[in-house]
Amino acid sequence: DTEVTQTPKHLVMGMTNKKSLKCEQHMGHRAMYWYKQKAKKPPELMFVYSYEKLSINESVPSRFSPECPNSSLLNLHLHALQPEDSALYLCASSQRPGTGNEAFFGQGTRLTVV
């Protein structure tokens, strides 16, 4: 199984809603990532988890709250988002940190904030 599964595929939420994005992998990878991608732009790194601990936060606003409950799951909790937060949110994983190994990406969650 070389898949990274993201749910939901599409999400529409209001600015006062609370929602969560989920990401799952069963490859035994110990590094997991969240990216944000706006239309016609490259993915931008948001967070990196290394052995279930947050190792990098790229100055992301607190309305985005990541969580890594175990080595297979990664969540992104959303609260009080703005319309400009509408984007494709991508999850990725790779083998233990500190290697040059390839990363595997999910198909993303397309988020629309209304």
Next chain:
Amino acid sequence: DAKTTQPNSMESNEEEPVHLPCNHSTISGTDYIHWYRQLPSQGPEYVIHGLTSNVNNRMASLAIAEDRKSSTLILHRATLRDAAVYYCILRDGNNAGNMLTFGGGTRLMVKP
């Protein structure tokens, strides 16, 4: 992080080879050279990576300059399905967080 420079776009004819260049003049000794591609409406997909030697796999070949300051992704016979944005990324093999930072990429268009 060391940066990469790629042309914004390239065009190729179907069934012809494609050479996608990438410059990374500030590469460090522990940086791996990775290539990913992103098809429309999909997540990025790993293509190939290498450290010093040229690499081949079922998708492509990676040619790395002797001084490692540039590399070329080679698609041997482009198909319409290869139309995508191709990203060249440097990945630090020593970095505990192991960041994967995307640059602008090259949009490859394949003509029938």
